[in-house]
Amino acid sequence: MKTLFKATWTNALSRVFGKFAATKFPSILQLVINYAYVKITGVDLSSFGEIDQYKSLNELFTRKLAYDRDITKDPNAFISPADSLISAQGDIKDHKAFQIKGFSYDVCELLSDRFEEDVVASIERGKFINFYLSPMDYHRYHVPIDMKVLRSVHIPGLLYPVNEKYLKKIPSLFVKNERVVLECVDNGNKLFFIVLVGALNVGKMTLSFDKRIETNKDATEIKVYDYEDVSLKKGEELGMFMMGSTIVLLFEEGFVEIVENLEGKKVRFADVVAYRK
16 A cells, blocks of 8 residues: 655644643643643533543543433434534535535545445535534534444544634645544445544544554554444444544435534534434
8 A cells, every 4th residue: 555645743743742632640730731721722611520530631632421412313313423513514516525615625535545436426416514623622423323334444644723724724624634434324224424534633533443543643554444243323422532623424415404504503412413315
């Protein structure tokens, strides 16, 4: 397999920050760090544990909810996988989707060449939704509908920030950044992709069902993992970002209708964002 890229200062900085965030400092110093982070980013801890229970920044980033959220029992409803901002939504046309209004990218390049052509072709004229997780957001992501995972592909890449400023500045940013792509089907064998996009200071992206995937490392080659029996239920924890980033959902043609007027709005994990037709 060919080398994909040469790491930049953003990759190096992200690894350094990842080590800092994973460090458990003496309790008083850690509390100061936690308070500073909460104040600077505007984190709302009302749905989570007390600030002094987090022994590192990573523990604060990846905090669990203190209580379960209500998950719709409607089998046709897709829920938001995360607390996030919908930065773009719409139709895939000519293999293009938008990272933000006015800035498109090629979905074939986003997914890589590690998926069969007919599989990738099935999302042409389908739908997409982008979920941006800011540093203040809850960083765990969840299963959007009862599904099976058929394949995951880890694609090393750069680690540009994925906030609005950079989405409007760097063409095809999602394609340039490190990402993990999940090929999924619902219980009717309709296809969709979940794309986890890395970003500056994202120390790691994890998958709850496969611990082999390690991101923000020195890897330069794409790795493919195929599965025979990975079935997940709506609302289950799928993994976590260690710092904010982006999730992209790509749906095959004729599969879903997206809830209208979500673009530019905040959603929470468990909010309904689309319905199966």
